[in-house]
Amino acid sequence: MTPAIRSEPWNPVAWLGLGLLFLRELALSAWDVILTTLRPRLDIRPAILALPLDLRSDVGITLLADLITLTPGTTALHVSEDRRTLYLHCINAASPEAVVSGLKTGFEAAVRRVLP
Amino acid sequence: MVEILAALFLLAGAAVALVAAIGVARLPDTFLRMHASTKAGTVGSGLVLIGAALAFGEVGAWLRAVAILAFLLATTPVAASALGRAAYVGGTPLWKGTVADQLAGVLPRGAFDLAEAERRRRALQPEAEEAAGGTTGGGSRDGAAR
Numbered sequence: 608m609t610p611a612i613r614s615e616p617w618n619p620v621a622w623l624g625l626g627l628l629f630l631r632e633l634a635l636s637a638w639d640v641i642l643t644t645l646r647p648r649l650d651i652r653p654a655i656l657a658l659p660l661d662l663r664s665d666v667g668i669t670l671l672a673d674l675i676t677l678t679p680g681t682t683a684l685h686v687s688e689d690r691r692t693l694y695l696h697c698i699n700a701a702s703p704e705a706v707v708s709g710l711k712t713g714f715e716a717a718v719r720r721v722l723p
Numbered sequence: 724m725v726e727i728l729a730a731l732f733l734l735a736g737a738a739v740a741l742v743a744a745i746g747v748a749r750l751p752d753t754f755l756r757m758h759a760s761t762k763a764g765t766v767g768s769g770l771v772l773i774g775a776a777l778a779f780g781e782v783g784a785w786l787r788a789v790a791i792l793a794f795l796l797a798t799t800p801v802a803a804s805a806l807g808r809a810a811y812v813g814g815t816p817l818w819k820g821t822v823a824d825q826l827a828g829v830l831p832r833g834a835f836d837l838a839e840a841e842r843r844r845r846a847l848q849p850e851a852e853e854a855a856g857g858t859t860g861g862g863s864r865d866g867a868a869r
Contacts, residue, residue: 633765637762637766640746640758640759640762641739641742644746644750644759645742645745649749649750649751649820652820653752653755653820653821653822655817655821655827656823657825657826672800673797673800673801676804677761677765677796677799679758679761679762679765680758681758682754682761682807683800683804684811684826685808685811685826685830694826694829696757696758696807700823703822703823
């Protein structure tokens with residue numbers, strides 16, 4: 608359903624891209640969670656969402672789950688037995704589809720460039 | 724110049740840790756509180772470590788800061804994920820404003836009854852009953868946070 612991405616574990620540029628994407632997401636979402644915490648009115652729509660996985664290797668899924676959990680505002684909770692779905696808790700999922708597609712095109716695509 | 728930069732990093736890290744503490748106190752359920760605490764673990768400690776390395780300025784200090792950061796980044800998400808999953812399986816209630824639970828039916832979920840827990844606590848400590856004044860601690864919190 609998503610285009611095939613060749614994973615190149617020995618490509619330093621791909622790893623650097625993943626690192627920069629992580630730092631950017633970390634800064635953006637940390638700022639978001641800080642504002643959410645300090646706002647007098649608690650205006651959030653938390654949800655537990657299912658993220659369908661295109662990653663196939665255990666190490667790739669582990670890296671994706673780690674990155675998702677490290678980013679404030681999302682926590683990976685569970686990976687299904689067949690390794691096809693990752694469940695995560697999201698602090699603000701006003702539009703669950705947008706959160707899932709954002710993660711797929713952002714973190715998952717970047718991880719798929721380095722690990723299968 | 725470097726001192727000012729180091730101080731800014733240290734202050735920013737401390738501020739993030741403070742906001743995270745406020746979040747842990749204020750947010751209404753376990754999973755939301757964990758979002759606040761992960762932020763302290765990654766962003767807060769990252770800023771403080773960079774500030775400390777800048778203040779010392781030696782190669783050894785930078786190496787240590789980078790090593791500590793690497794270990795934190797490798798271990799905290801595993802702990803957070805395990806805690807969150809355990810909280811879900813244990814039956815920790817989700818905040819009433821939660822819009823979707825796509826994990827329902829996938830994982831077994833225990834029952835976590837606040838009223839029952841309160842009753843058991845009072846049965847163990849009869850003298851605490853007068854001090855509490857008959858107020859229910861757990862149920863009213865959710866309403867107040869909204």
